[in-house]
Amino acid sequence: MSPQKVSRENHPFRYERIAAEVMRLIEQGAYQPGERIPSVREMSKQQGASVSAVLQAYMQLENLGAIEARPQSGYYVRHASDTEFPEPESSSPGLDPSHVNLHDLMMMAMRDSLNPSLVQLGAAMPNLELLPTERIDRIMASLARSTERVSHHYEIPPGLEDLRVQIARRAVMNGCQITPNDVVITSGGVEGIHLCLYAVCNPGDIVAIESPMYFGTLQLLEVHNLRALEIPTNPREGISLEALQFAIEHNPIKAVLTISNFNNPLGSCMPDEKKRELVSMLARYEIPLIDNDVSSEIYFSEKRPMVTKAFDQKGLVLQCSSFSKDISPSMRVGWVSPGRYKNTIEWLKFTTSAATARLPQMAIAQFLETGGYDHQLRRIRREYANNVAMLSQAVMRSFPSGTRVTRPTGGFVLWVQLPERVDSLEVYALALKNNITITPGYLFSPSNQFPNFIRLNAAVWNYPIERAVRRLGELVAESAG
Numbered sequence: 001m002s003p004q005k006v007s008r009e010n011h012p013f014r015y016e017r018i019a020a021e022v023m024r025l026i027e028q029g030a031y032q033p034g035e036r037i038p039s040v041r042e043m044s045k046q047q048g049a050s051v052s053a054v055l056q057a058y059m060q061l062e063n064l065g066a067i068e069a070r071p072q073s074g075y076y077v078r079h080a081s082d083t084e085f086p087e088p089e090s091s092s093p094g095l096d097p098s099h100v101n102l103h104d105l106m107m108m109a110m111r112d113s114l115n116p117s118l119v120q121l122g123a124a125m126p127n128l129e130l131l132p133t134e135r136i137d138r139i140m141a142s143l144a145r146s147t148e149r150v151s152h153h154y155e156i157p158p159g160l161e162d163l164r165v166q167i168a169r170r171a172v173m174n175g176c177q178i179t180p181n182d183v184v185i186t187s188g189g190v191e192g193i194h195l196c197l198y199a200v201c202n203p204g205d206i207v208a209i210e211s212p213m214y215f216g217t218l219q220l221l222e223v224h225n226l227r228a229l230e231i232p233t234n235p236r237e238g239i240s241l242e243a244l245q246f247a248i249e250h251n252p253i254k255a256v257l258t259i260s261n262f263n264n265p266l267g268s269c270m271p272d273e274k275k276r277e278l279v280s281m282l283a284r285y286e287i288p289l290i291d292n293d294v295s296s297e298i299y300f301s302e303k304r305p306m307v308t309k310a311f312d313q314k315g316l317v318l319q320c321s322s323f324s325k326d327i328s329p330s331m332r333v334g335w336v337s338p339g340r341y342k343n344t345i346e347w348l349k350f351t352t353s354a355a356t357a358r359l360p361q362m363a364i365a366q367f368l369e370t371g372g373y374d375h376q377l378r379r380i381r382r383e384y385a386n387n388v389a390m391l392s393q394a395v396m397r398s399f400p401s402g403t404r405v406t407r408p409t410g411g412f413v414l415w416v417q418l419p420e421r422v423d424s425l426e427v428y429a430l431a432l433k434n435n436i437t438i439t440p441g442y443l444f445s446p447s448n449q450f451p452n453f454i455r456l457n458a459a460v461w462n463y464p465i466e467r468a469v470r471r472l473g474e475l476v477a478e479s480a481g
C-alpha cells in the first residue's frame with residue numbers, strides 16, 4: 001500500500017489520508033465485501049502512523065458506511081446490500097419551544113409492551129436471555145439468607161456505599177474522575193432524570209433536547225410542565241452544536257437534555273471531542289447538562305465512548321445512568337452523578353421516594369465486585385451488534401424503496417424512516433392487527449417531527465422476529481401504495 005498516492009492537499013490530516021487510501025483499495029476490490037481489513041495495529045505499522053490516527057480513519061470509514069466494526073473481531077468491508085438504504089438525514093425541527101402532550105400515545109405503547117401474544121418490536125426491552133438473571137437471583141437469595149434483616153433497612157440517600165464505591169471505580173477506569181461521594185443512587189434511570197429536572201428547572205422553563213428524543217424523557221418534561229426546544233440532531237454524531245448555540249442565544253434555556261452515547265431512538269454517539277466542546281460551551285453560559293447515559297456500556301466498537309461528565313470542570317453536568325439495560329430492568333437501580341447539585345438531588349430523592357430498595361443495591365454491588373460484569377458486557381455487546389445488523393439487513397430486504405435506516409454504533413434500537421407518504425400510526429394499527437408491535441415516530445417529538453418514522457427493538461433476533469419484519473415490510477409497502 002502506498003500512502004503517497006493520496007495527496008496532502010486534498011487530505012491535510014494523516015487520518016484522512018489513511019481513510020482515503022483504504023477507501024481506494026475497497027473501491028478497487030483489493031478488500032472485498034465481508035473481508036476483514038488489517039487491524040488498527042497492523043495498519044499503524046504498515047503506514048508508520050499512530051494508532052489513534054488509524055482509529056480515527058477507521059471511524060471515518062465507518063461513518064461513511066464503508067466498513068463496520070465487529071466486537072472482538074475487527075473491521076470488515078460492508079456488503080453492498082448493507083448500504084442499500086441510506087441513513088435518515090439530520091432532523092430539522094422548528095425554532096420555537098413546544099409543550100409536550102404525549103401521555104395517551106405513551107400509555108398505548110406501554111400497554112402493548114405488556115402483551116405477551118404480540119411480537120415485541122416496539123418497547124426497548126433488553127434481551128432477558130443475555131442478562132445475568134440467574135447470577136443476580138442467586139446473590140439475592142444468599143444475601144436475603146445471610147444478612148439477618150439488614151437488607152430490610154431504609155437505605156436513605158445517597159444510597160448504599162458499597163454500590164457507590166463500585167460505580168465510582170468503574171467511572172474512574174473509564175476516564176471520569178468521580179468519587180463515591182459524588183454519586184446518588186436512584187430508583188432506575190428515569191427517577192434520576194426526574195430529580196435532575198426538578199433540581200434545575202421551574203414549570204414553564206425551556207429545556208433544549210435532541211430531536212428525536214426518548215419518549216420516557218419527554219414524559220418527564222410533560223409532568224414538570226416544561227417546554228421542549230428540539231435541536232437538529234445527526235443520526236451519527238448527535239446534537240448540532242451550532243444549532244444549540246443559536247438556540248441558547250435566542251431563548252432563555254434552563255437546561256440541555258441529551259443522550260450523548262447511543263441516543264434512543266437514533267443510536268447516535270457524539271464523538272468525544274464534540275462532547276468536550278458541548279460541555280465547555282454550556283459552561284460558558286452556566287447552563288446545566290442532563291446527560292442520560294443508560295446505554296453507554298453497550299458499544300459495538302473497540303473502545304468505550306467517553307462520558308460528558310469526564311469533561312465537566314464546573315459541576316454543571318448531571319450524569320444519569322442505571323443498570324436496567326445490562327443487569328436487570330426490574331431491580332430499579334440507577335444513579336446520578338449530579339456535580340454541584342448533589343445536595344439538592346439528595347434532598348429531592350429523600351422527599352420523592354425516601355430510599356431505593358436496599359437488597360437490589362446490595363446484589364448489584366456484589367455482582368460488580370465479584371467480577372462478572374465485564375464478561376457479561378462483552379457478551380451483550382457482541383450479541384447486540386449482531387442483532388442490530390441482522391435486523392437492519394432484514395429491513396433492507398423487506399421494506400420498500402424510499403426507506404432509510406440508521407447505522408447505530410451501540411444500544412439495541414433501530415430508527416427507520418418510511419417513505420414520505422406513510423403514516424407511522426397507520427402502520428402501527430396495521431401491525432397490531434398482525435400481532436406485531438412497533439413504536440410510532442410521533443412519540444419521539446412533541447411537535448410531530450417524525451410522522452413517517454418507526455423505532456424497532458433489535459435486542460432479540462429469531463425466526464418469528466424475522467418473519468414479523470418481513471410482514472411489516474409488506475404492510476409498509478401497502479401503506480405506501
Ligand SMILES: Cc1ncc(COP(=O)(O)O)c(C=O)c1O
Pocket residue numbers: 124187188189190191214216259264292294321322323324329333334
Ligand atoms: C434512553 C432511556 N433512558 C432511560 C430509560 C429507562 O431507564 P430505567 O429503566 O433505568 O428507569 C430507558 C428505557 O427504555 C431508555 O431507553
